[in-house]
Every structure is written in C-alpha cells, then in structure tokens.
Amino acid sequence: MTHSEKENASNLKKLPLHTEHEVSGARFGAFGEWWVPLYFTSVIDEHETVRRGVGVFDISHMGEFYVDGPDARRVVNRWITNDVEKLKPGRALYSPVCRESGGIVDDVLVYECAPDQYLIVVNAANIEKDFDWFQSRLDGRAAVQNVSEQFALLAVQGPRSRGVVGKLFDVDLSEISYYHFTKFKSSYGEIILAETGYTGEVGFEIFCPVGQAPRLWHSLFQVGRGHGLKPIGFGARDTLRLESCFLLYGHDMTDQSTPLEAGIGWTVAWGKKDFVGKDALVRQKHEGIQRKLVGFEVKDRAIAREGSRIHRDGREVGIVTSGTYSPTLAKSIGLGYLPAESARIGQTLEIKIRGKLVKAEIVKMPFYKREKIA
Amino acid sequence: MNFPSELKYTKTHEWIRKEERTYTVGITDYAQHEISDVVFVELPRVGETVEQGKTVSIVESVKAAFDIYAPVSGTIKAINTLLESDPAIVNKDPYQKGWFFEIVPTKPEESESLLRKDEYEQMIRHGAER
Numbered sequence: 102m103t104h105s106e107k108e109n110a111s112n113l114k115k116l117p118l119h120t121e122h123e124v125s126g127a128r129f130g131a132f133g134e135w136w137v138p139l140y141f142t143s144v145i146d147e148h149e150t151v152r153r154g155v156g157v158f159d160i161s162h163m164g165e166f167y168v169d170g171p172d173a174r175r176v177v178n179r180w181i182t183n184d185v186e187k188l189k190p191g192r193a194l195y196s197p198v199c200r201e202s203g204g205i206v207d208d209v210l211v212y213e214c215a216p217d218q219y220l221i222v223v224n225a226a227n228i229e230k231d232f233d234w235f236q237s238r239l240d241g242r243a244a245v246q247n248v249s250e251q252f253a254l255l256a257v258q259g260p261r262s263r264g265v266v267g268k269l270f271d272v273d274l275s276e277i278s279y280y281h282f283t284k285f286k287s288s289y290g291e292i293i294l295a296e297t298g299y300t301g302e303v304g305f306e307i308f309c310p311v312g313q314a315p316r317l318w319h320s321l322f323q324v325g326r327g328h329g330l331k332p333i334g335f336g337a338r339d340t341l342r343l344e345s346c347f348l349l350y351g352h353d354m355t356d357q358s359t360p361l362e363a364g365i366g367w368t369v370a371w372g373k374k375d376f377v378g379k380d381a382l383v384r385q386k387h388e389g390i391q392r393k394l395v396g397f398e399v400k401d402r403a404i405a406r407e408g409s410r411i412h413r414d415g416r417e418v419g420i421v422t423s424g425t426y427s428p429t430l431a432k433s434i435g436l437g438y439l440p441a442e443s444a445r446i447g448q449t450l451e452i453k454i455r456g457k458l459v460k461a462e463i464v465k466m467p468f469y470k471r472e473k474i475a
Numbered sequence: 476m477n478f479p480s481e482l483k484y485t486k487t488h489e490w491i492r493k494e495e496r497t498y499t500v501g502i503t504d505y506a507q508h509e510i511s512d513v514v515f516v517e518l519p520r521v522g523e524t525v526e527q528g529k530t531v532s533i534v535e536s537v538k539a540a541f542d543i544y545a546p547v548s549g550t551i552k553a554i555n556t557l558l559e560s561d562p563a564i565v566n567k568d569p570y571q572k573g574w575f576f577e578i579v580p581t582k583p584e585e586s587e588s589l590l591r592k593d594e595y596e597q598m599i600r601h602g603a604e605r
Contacts (some may be wrong), residue, residue, distance in 0.1 A: 128511075143566075144537040145512045336538060402515040402559070404535050425535050426514040433515075454538070457534070 117253045117314045120160045125332050133226040133351075135162045137335050144336035146351075148428040151300050151341055152325045155259035156236040156333035157321055160306075161314065162247040164228035168219045172241035177211060177219050179377060182360060184370035188213040193280045193295055198234070198366050199378030203359040203385060206230050208350050209299060212282055220293070220308075222254075224257060224350045238377065253314035257321070258304030258341075266305045268324040270294065287319075289313040299338065301471055303343030342426050343434065346396060346467035349431045352407060353394060353422045353436050361385055362438070364394045364466070376382035394422070396466040397452075401459045403451045411437050411449040412458060418443060421452065429469050439463075476504045477597075479570055483586070484595035485546045487528075490570065491589060497552055498586075501574040502534070502543060502565065512537040513565040516558040519576055523551045527585050532575055533563070543575060547585040551591055553577040 110129065116122065122129075127138035138159070140147055150156045168177055178185040183196030190213050198206040207227040212220040223231045228249055237247045257266055267274050270287055271456035272294065277283055282295035290310040298304035309317050322330060340347070347356050354363040359382060361369075369382055399405050404424055411419035424435030439450075446465055451458040478484070483491040492499040497508035507513070524543040525531045526596040532543040554576045557564060565573040580586065590598065 139538065140511065143512050145514075340537060402517070402535075404515070404540070406540075426512075426535070428537075 102345075105133070108470050110456070114162070115184075116159050116161050117311050118161070118318055119290070121315060121318050122159065123330065127332070127334060130335070131235070132335050134163070135225060137162065137394050140334040140336045140344060141332050144334070144340060145425065145428045147333045147337035148340050150331045151259045151302055151333055151337060152261065152429060153421075154329045154331075155257065155261035155265055155325065156331050156337075157318075157325070157333075158256040158258065158333050158338055160338075161253040161311070163254050164223040164225055164247070165252050165254075166221045166223065166232065166235065166307070166365070167246045167248055168221060168235070168243060169217060169246070169467055170243035171217055171240070172243040173217050173219055176239060176241065176243040177221070177359065178373070179375060180235060181209070181211060182369040182376055182378065183211075183460070184373050185211065185219075186373075187370075191281055191283060191408075193282055193297055195280075197360045197363075197365065198231070198362065199356075199376075199382065200382060201378055203361075203378045203381035204356040205350070205354045205358060205360065205363065206356065208348065208354065208365075210408070212293070212295065214284060225353055245451075249267055251311055253311045253317070254299075255307045255309070255314070255321070256298055256304060256319065257307065257325075257330075258298045258300040258333075259302050261330075262304045263318070265321065265325040265330055266294070266307070267326050269321060278306040289317050291402050299347050300341040301347070301469060302341075318393065320436065339423075340425050340428060343423055343425050343436070344429055344469035346436070348436075349423060358394075358438070359385060359390075362392055362394060390441050392419070392438050393441045394436055395439050395444045395463045396468060397426075397435055397437065397450060397461045398464050398468075399452065399454075401460045402433070403454045403459050404433050405435045405437075405454055405459070405461065409437075410453045411439060411461075413439075413443055413454060427468055432468075434468050450466075477570075478505075478506065478592050478596055480592045482570070483546075483589035483591065485544065485589060486598060489544060489588075491546050492574075493516055493586070497577045497579050498547065498549075499574050499577050500546055501569055504569050506541075507569045507573070508565045510534055510536045510538075510541050511566070513562045514519050516562050516565065516575070517552045518554040518556075518558065521554055524581075525549060525551060525578065527582070534562075540568060545548045545578065546589060547578065547580045548582045549578040549580040551576050557602050583605070 130139040181196035293308040409421040418438040421437040494526040530542040
C-alpha cells in the first residue's frame, strides 16, 4: 500500500466483513466513501468465475430503508417512477426515483414485504440524500427508517449460485424466481433472500443481520467449496454490470439525466396517476430527448475511461460515463452520452484517449446477454 | 515475488537485462502484480529515440493505464509484438516472454543510476509509489 492509499483507507468506511477480506488476500481501494476489496486474485479471473461458476460479493455498503404504515404503498408509489401496483408480497421492482425536473435522484429496488411494509435498497453514496428526500415527501400514515447499518448484504452470483444457496438455507428455491424474494428465520437470524443481482447471471442477494455476517460468510464457503465458490471484488462487479448494461448511479445517470435519456424509459409507469417528476417526463417524451446514453466498442487497443470526450466529425459531442475491458467479449467497451441525432447503432465515433483520437462504434446494448435455457 | 539477480532495476519498476550492445527492458514482477490484468500494451516504434525517464510505452489494465519509462536514453532496436496479441503474458512471464523492447543506449553512463536487486527490493519494502 502506498502512503496516499494508507491515508485514504483510514478516512473511509469499512465493510462488516473487512477482516475476512483481508484474510482472503484482497487488494483494497476506494469506492465512494468506502474502502472495499477491488479484487482478490484478478478482476478477469473473478469476472470469469461469475460468468461460468459462482462467486460471492460483499455489498454491505448498500443502503436499506423500511417504509411502514397503512399508507406506505401509496407513498412509495409517489416516490418512484415504476409502479408499486405491479408488486405483491414477495416481489421486487427496479425503479428510478426522480426529481420534479425528471432528473434521477437514485435508482432503487423496492421489495414488498407486506402491503404496509416496503424495503427500499439504495446506492451507498445516496443514503443520506435519499433519506432526506423520502423523509420530506412523507404524508399520511407512513414512516421511513434508515436501517442500512443493521444489514449485511451478500450477493451470490453465477450459474452455480442456486446449488450453493440451496445448501445454505433450508428453503425451497423452486418457489423463488427472478425478482422474487422470501423472508424467513434461520440460525443467522431473519434472512431476506432475493433472486436479484447486478451481474447478468442467475444470482441471489442475501440480507442478514450485520452481526451474523461473519458466520454466514464462513458457512457460504463451507457449502460453496465443492462448487468452486470464490470471493469477488468491486473490480469484477463493475466489468460484469457494464457488459450487461446495468447503469451505475453517479456515472451513467445523475440528477442531471432523466430515465428517458439514460435509456431506462421502461421503468416509467406512464399510466400511473401521479408521481414525482411525471409532468417533466411526459413533456420530454412528447418533445423528444436531446441526448441519449449509448453503448460503444472501441476499435483500437485502448480503454475509454470515464470522462473521456467523444468526438464526431471533428467536434466534441459527448462524454464517456463508464468504460472498461470486457473479459467475455475481449473488447474495449463503454457507455456515454451523445446528442440524440448521433445515437444510432453503427454510427462511428472518435474518443480522445491520452490526447489521441481513437475509433469507436455505437453498438447494440447490452454487450452481453446470458443464454437462457428454455 | 521474484527479482532475478542478473537484472538491473529502476525506481519506476522497469527491469533491464544488459547484453553486449543492447539492453532488453520489461516490467518487474512487483509492477505486473500492482498493474494486474494487463489487457493492452502500447509499444514504441522501432527506430524511435527515447530519453531516460520519459514515457515510452503504456500498459492498460482493467483497473487503469500505466506509463512505462525508458530506463536509459537510446534508440529502440526491437519491440515484443507478442504483447499485442497476448498482453496477459506480461502478468504470466514478466522477465522472459513478457519483455517490452530492446534499446541501444546512447549515454552508457546513465546505467550507473540503475538499481541492483537488493537495492530495488529494499525500495519496495519501504513503500513504493508508482
């Protein structure tokens, strides 16, 4: 560790399993306010483990809120652009939370525990912002509680994840499918087990009481050893999500971008009577968007990192919001914002990397899609 | 980590194998470990003249891009094109198949600033900065 890294580490928050990660030989780095494992062996090795086998991520940095009360359903439905009416107990929903302007406050997962109780999972960097946002938009008989410190969150992801999770808990996994979850008592306390993830593979996310996290982690490796389970760092979390075109808040979308611009218009329930940002979004839908998030492939041997400028016909027209090397495709890929009229698949671009203009092309998203067995 | 005693080293983690009229240059085991997952290598051109301490090559790993510096001033005599087709060889075999370029030094006296194995190891132990 260099001097500046040490300084960094002391100011940053540590995950509840930090010691376990040290023992596993993690290389750490900063992720927002957190000091997290970037990789244990190598990003590419861990990426391939999740695509072909099974890996576990410690994502306890994520925030969790409970919204309770007889009016919880109505209140949550005003906060999010997607529709809580699609939910019933045991189902989860992905949604942006928007400002009146249509700009994205955060992207969240909403879990319906009961019609009067919702769990909202938010991005770590937005915990305080979201809590204030929700708190100031409460009405009727509903209360919001920040329970982020009470939960550890582990994501078991990959084609072999079902085998590992099935051995860990005495639950019937055939009852759970994509975006479904179950809540049950176990020797680790109350567990919420959801079939959700951020990798593009089959996978599960396990919420457990923070004090139980070390025991659960060790049990996971006991049952997972035979399946080749490995710990996975934040490096591979980024390459996996980017291949699958899952957007990262603060990068691919911000308060300055709308769900339409970010290409997630499908998460806006246009028919819903009212929600924060509806007027602005309806207007933007009618008038058309000015800029759009696109996926590109870099044609030369270079990576277009976040912040790189995108050029077209000798003019700077856009900016890269995420860029990496795709281990699955063995290509340099990325996302960025462009004027809507340039955002066509097949359009060639140039991206400025280290002072040189490098060729790129807009391609279809996602870059990678898992083959589903019918 | 492995640092062969017949090589010389730089503070910026390049290794140098001195041959009669040329120096072969690569990056150390420590450097490849820090860089991790090499995915692209940008090499200098054969015939290019380079200056000690200046960037001659760029290594892109999944996590970041890293500059590789000329250990001495001179002319590039050969480059390892294998790094273009199989960049991961830098991680697997940094001292043999993973060499970067050969340089004909024009200021042989500059090589006096290069480190011996024990000096380089000591520097790493005291916390190296890239």
